[in-house]
Amino acid sequence: MDVRRVVTGHNASGRSVFVSDESVAPRKPVLLPGSEFTMLWGGDTTPQFPDDGSMPNWHNYFPPVGGFRFSMFTLPPGTAEARTDDLSTEEAIADGEQKLPGLLGYMELDDPGMHTTDTIDFEVVLDGTVILELDDGVEMTLNPGDTVVQNGTRHRWKNPGDVPARLALFVCGAHHEKVKRPG
Template identity: 35%
Template sequence: MSFRRVIVAEPDGSAALVADSEIARLAAEGIDPIWRTDSVPEVPNPGDISDILGFPDPGGVWVIGWILEPGRIGNSDNGIVVMDEDAPGFHRTDSVDVHVLLEGSLVLELEDGTEIALGAGDTVVVNGNKHRWHNRGEQTARAIVTICGASRTNRQEI
């Protein structure tokens, strides 16, 4: 099942529907592009999807639909994230990623072995840390992810 993309904006000074369509999945496994800007968002913005794969630069935002099939680890080397060669699926990005799980279940595994079980309705914010995803359930996991491009510093305050 693909995601539907509905976008409204004010292209001529009044509210208008600017997009309403099913989304074509990218060649990158499991990613449906919904909306994107590669710099600080300005309005109105129709959210045109470029052909550029990769995470947005600092200030940019990418909204995607993401699926992970049962029994899979999110370890596809899809040209978007660089996977750890020694630990399949582990990766980190220069972004803050907000995942809202719509259907199914996922396990978020952290570098230290901590595992967090997630179900439909759960929200996770990944702050550029090393992690990987597992779908150990029996149904496809379906999520909406908002990816905010970020600058990386060596200092981390929590």
């Protein structure tokens, strides 16, 4: 899916203007074959307006308190595909860190896919079917149009279907007494 991002801002006299209209390519980490992460917008601080519509500074996949991220996530069908690249494990981890800074630090190595973040995540299923599993094994099946408000819970995503599932996400940084921010 081609993702188009249209951005507005303000000109020198404070009037509303279109600043950009462009396609945004997904990031495809080799550690997660078939997964795509389309990073659309983000910032590490609360925005102030009027502004010129430039992309705010942001550093990690998950935002700090006061920060935010807007993205799309595509989850491949079924179980994870085998990697077909020729990268060493260290090179694949470096690729993941370069494409999605800080994300891997939240993932549980002993329970693949399970993670807890210090964020509030607002998610909308756009295509396909996903299963959201919480830490006690309870699962909820979600279909297009379904939404989730994820309040810093331990969870993992699964795609039980035979087509990719796509979600839109808006993520806000939050305080979480049980999550130590990686890095």
